[in-house]
Amino acid sequence: MKVLLVEDEAKISDFVCAGLREQGFAVEHCANGTEGFERAGRGGYDAIVLDIMLPGRDGLSVLKGLRKAGIETPVILLTARNELEDRIEGLSLGADDYLAKPFFVEELIARLHALARRVSGERQNMLAVGNLRLDRISREVTWFDQTVDLTGREFNLIEYLMRSPGRVFTRTQILEHVWGYDFDPSTNVVDVCIQRIRKKIASIAAEATSPIESVRGVGYRFRKLDAGSA
Numbered sequence: 001m002k003v004l005l006v007e008d009e010a011k012i013s014d015f016v017c018a019g020l021r022e023q024g025f026a027v028e029h030c031a032n033g034t035e036g037f038e039r040a041g042r043g044g045y046d047a048i049v050l051d052i053m054l055p056g057r058d059g060l061s062v063l064k065g066l067r068k069a070g071i072e073t074p075v076i077l078l079t080a081r082n083e084l085e086d087r088i089e090g091l092s093l094g095a096d097d098y099l100a101k102p103f104f105v106e107e108l109i110a111r112l113h114a115l116a117r118r119v120s121g122e123r124q125n126m127l128a129v130g131n132l133r134l135d136r137i138s139r140e141v142t143w144f145d146q147t148v149d150l151t152g153r154e155f156n157l158i159e160y161l162m163r164s165p166g167r168v169f170t171r172t173q174i175l176e177h178v179w180g181y182d183f184d185p186s187t188n189v190v191d192v193c194i195q196r197i198r199k200k201i202a203s204i205a206a207e208a209t210s211p212i213e214s215v216r217g218v219g220y221r222f223r224k225l226d227a228g229s230a
């Protein structure tokens with residue numbers, strides 16, 4: 001786990017760096033908010049430990065700037081005991097957690113591990129292929145950041161295809177998994193359902209290639225897309 005520590009007090013940064021490295025974390029440290037913002041903006045960190053009172057840009061401004069730029073790296077804020085308002089503001093700006101000084105490095109490590117578990121849990125609940133995102137918990141699907149209004153069946157179908165982008169599924173497989181039929185009812189329910197999904201997706205971004213592809217004589221597959229190609 002790679003952590004960026006942005007903290008200007010040498011005493012704190014020394015013990016945090018040493019403590020985290022001892023536990024197998026990779027740590028980069030900088031003592032200035034402006035530099036912290038630049039480094040965090042380049043990405044590649046699993047978490048950022050961010051002090052609030054910093055030379056250059058203060059921690060809340062760094063956090064606000066990162067979230068505004070779409071950088072969602074988890075952030076733990078370090079706050080002084082009397083900075084309750086800052087803590088509240090920090091959480092509303094998108095901080096994931098905060099730790100009041102003084103603290104034990106073990107406490108920070110526990111918070112970082114909890115954060116990592118939460119993030120990996122959320123990742124499993126989120127499927128994203130190109131510009132299509134699917135949230136298994138809220139059962140929401142978005143295409144180019146706009147909600148696609150799907151029925152339960154349509155959601156289940158898209159989820160089934162999306163779990164294995166590039167893999168072709170036959171109508172029989174789809175019927176079995178999405179409708180629970182273990183026989184072919186000789187209807188075109190699958191095709192009709194796919195058409196409805198495509199229509200809903202196209203109504204959001206008509207010019208974009210549909211993420212669901214027909215494979216003649218076989219069935220359907222979800223296109224392998226990266227964020228740039230859709």
Ligand code: CA
Nearest residue numbers: 008051053054
């Ligand atoms: Ca400070």
